[in-house]
Amino acid sequence: MLRRVILFLSVIIGCFTAAGASWADIKLPEPKRAGGEGIFVLLERRASGTRGAFPRNAVADEELSAILWAATGRNRDGGGWTVPMAGGRPPYVKIYAVRPDGVFLYDWDEHSLVEISSKNVLSDISGDGFVRESPCVLIFVTDAKNLGSMSRANGNNALMYTASGAMSQNVYLAADSLGISTRYMISMNAGEVTRELRLEGDETPICIMPLGKR
Numbered sequence: 290m291l292r293r294v295i296l297f298l299s300v301i302i303g304c305f306t307a308a309g310a311s312w313a314d315i316k317l318p319e320p321k322r323a324g325g326e327g328i329f330v331l332l333e334r335r336a337s338g339t340r341g342a343f344p345r346n347a348v349a350d351e352e353l354s355a356i357l358w359a360a361t362g363r364n365r366d367g368g369g370w371t372v373p374m375a376g377g378r379p380p381y382v383k384i385y386a387v388r389p390d391g392v393f394l395y396d397w398d399e400h401s402l403v404e405i406s407s408k409n410v411l412s413d414i415s416g417d418g419f420v421r422e423s424p425c426v427l428i429f430v431t432d433a434k435n436l437g438s439m440s441r442a443n444g445n446n447a448l449m450y451t452a453s454g455a456m457s458q459n460v461y462l463a464a465d466s467l468g469i470s471t472r473y474m475i476s477m478n479a480g481e482v483t484r485e486l487r488l489e490g491d492e493t494p495i496c497i498m499p500l501g502k503r
């Protein structure tokens with residue numbers, strides 16, 4: 290009897306793992322693709338949230354969906370990306386979202402958040418109080434192994450930094466359009482980030498962007 294129970298449980302667990310899904314992954318709502326203020330109004334207004342008065346109100350999944358999509362989502366009916374980089378391969382700049390309910394990796398194909406852990410690590414990843422109190426912090430991580438053959442043209446990691454610059458500016462503009470402040474920051478507790486995001490050899494955290502609704 291015990292053997293049958295063990296066999297049954299292993300089949301269930303096996304199916305779950307094979308599907309590659311975890312119960313705690315979050316399918317994001319469809320991103321907003323229309324409306325909002327014009328691009329030139331947003332560019333004129335573009336500013337970082339200030340360190341002394343960074344807003345702390347919650348960012349809804351609908352809003353996070355639009356911001357992540359702007360940063361590096363699929364557009365043109367799935368035929369392209371808001372910031373192209375990998376020609377369909379896994380991206381060489383990934384975005385993680387750190388929130389009170391856990392650590393998540395943004396999957397640009399599925400437009401979903403893949404749970405890395407359910408721990409609240411906000412106070413571990415930064416020494417800055419306003420970051421620790423932010424409802425959501427995006428962390429940009431370069432993954433050199435996903436450069437593939439392009440690594441030959443990657444003097445001084447130029448391709449990865451070029452992509453993260455475009456992604457972060459898209460985050461600024463989309464966030465502001467939704468009444469959300471952000472701030473591009475290179476200061477972080479890199480060791481803690483590496484540990485809590487479970488990064489491996491080729492993966493390096495390069496910047497963080499806290500988000501807060503005004």
Ligand SMILES: Cc1cc2nc3c(=O)[nH]c(=O)nc-3n(C[C@H](O)[C@H](O)[C@H](O)COP(=O)(O)O)c2cc1C
Nearest residue numbers: 335336337338340417471472473474475476477496
């Ligand atoms: C490369 C770079 C790194 C930055 N790193 C930090 C940082 O670690 N901490 C911080 O508070 N601001 C940092 N900033 C500053 C803000 O992101 C912001 O750009 C600056 O305060 C100018 O404000 P503005 O975006 O409103 O023009 C950095 C800016 C740049 C360009």
